[in-house]
Amino acid sequence: MDDLHALIRRHLEQGDAIGWFEALYARAQEEGDPCTVPWVHMAPRRELLEWVFQGQPNGHGRSGLVIGCGLGDDAQILAGLGYRTVAFDVSPTAIRWCRERFPDSPVEFVVADLFHPPAEWHRAFDLVVEGFIVQALPLEMRAETVAACAAFVAPGGTLLAIGLGVDREEERGGPPWPLTLEELALYEAQGLRRIQLQRWDDPEKAPLFRYWAEYRRDGPPGSSRRPQE
Numbered sequence: 001m002d003d004l005h006a007l008i009r010r011h012l013e014q015g016d017a018i019g020w021f022e023a024l025y026a027r028a029q030e031e032g033d034p035c036t037v038p039w040v041h042m043a044p045r046r047e048l049l050e051w052v053f054q055g056q057p058n059g060h061g062r063s064g065l066v067i068g069c070g071l072g073d074d075a076q077i078l079a080g081l082g083y084r085t086v087a088f089d090v091s092p093t094a095i096r097w098c099r100e101r102f103p104d105s106p107v108e109f110v111v112a113d114l115f116h117p118p119a120e121w122h123r124a125f126d127l128v129v130e131g132f133i134v135q136a137l138p139l140e141m142r143a144e145t146v147a148a149c150a151a152f153v154a155p156g157g158t159l160l161a162i163g164l165g166v167d168r169e170e171e172r173g174g175p176p177w178p179l180t181l182e183e184l185a186l187y188e189a190q191g192l193r194r195i196q197l198q199r200w201d202d203p204e205k206a207p208l209f210r211y212w213a214e215y216r217r218d219g220p221p222g223s224s225r226r227p228q229e
């Protein structure tokens, strides 16, 4: 763990907020164990499953996007619901791993940078999943990161934000940098309306809490430009 923190710190001290993700995945691949990457569980996020069980979304005829998809489990869930799914990550190793793990997947796994996405992804997706992305990037990038995530949501589309929250700023270290409720409201400044917020105060995580938040961009549904049509 010390070694891991030193690696991350080295990147951050050089003003590189992104490069350490690939370094971590590449190191895990060398070690032959993806679970040495701290957030990898080789399973979908339980918050995503909870949202799915609650709302029973039907993705047929709709498009989905998973931001910073890691090893691809959440993208598989979207595809299973019928969404025509694109999942991207800045780490080429992570995307290679996704393709190896799910060789027959209908998901389009793509190497891409959240801050320089293909132009045709702008406001193009009916469902966008942001899982543990905003909190993984430094505080000074927070507004920019939220704006970049929100920009993928089509009129009538939904964004599901999943992560760790904190009530008081002084209770967070970082990385990761959990969100305050005020910071979650940055999504609303991007033209999204909050539909619901679920929070769990897990004693093992205190003072942090887990959350998922569902947002909608008002507008006529079905006006998204679907990928690969």
Ligand SMILES: C[S@@+](CC[C@H](N)C(=O)[O-])C[C@H]1O[C@@H](n2cnc3c(N)ncnc32)[C@H](O)[C@@H]1O
Residues within 6 Å of the ligand: 018, 021, 022, 039, 040, 045, 067, 068, 069, 070, 071, 088, 089, 090, 091, 094, 112, 113, 114, 115, 130, 131, 132, 133, 136
């Ligand atoms: C904390 S992990 C979360 C992974 C996955 N979403 C999950 O819930 O387990 C953050 C992910 O975002 C990716 N990432 C970080 N910066 C990115 C960027 N600028 N563009 C695309 N992906 C990025 C990382 O490579 C990593 O896979």
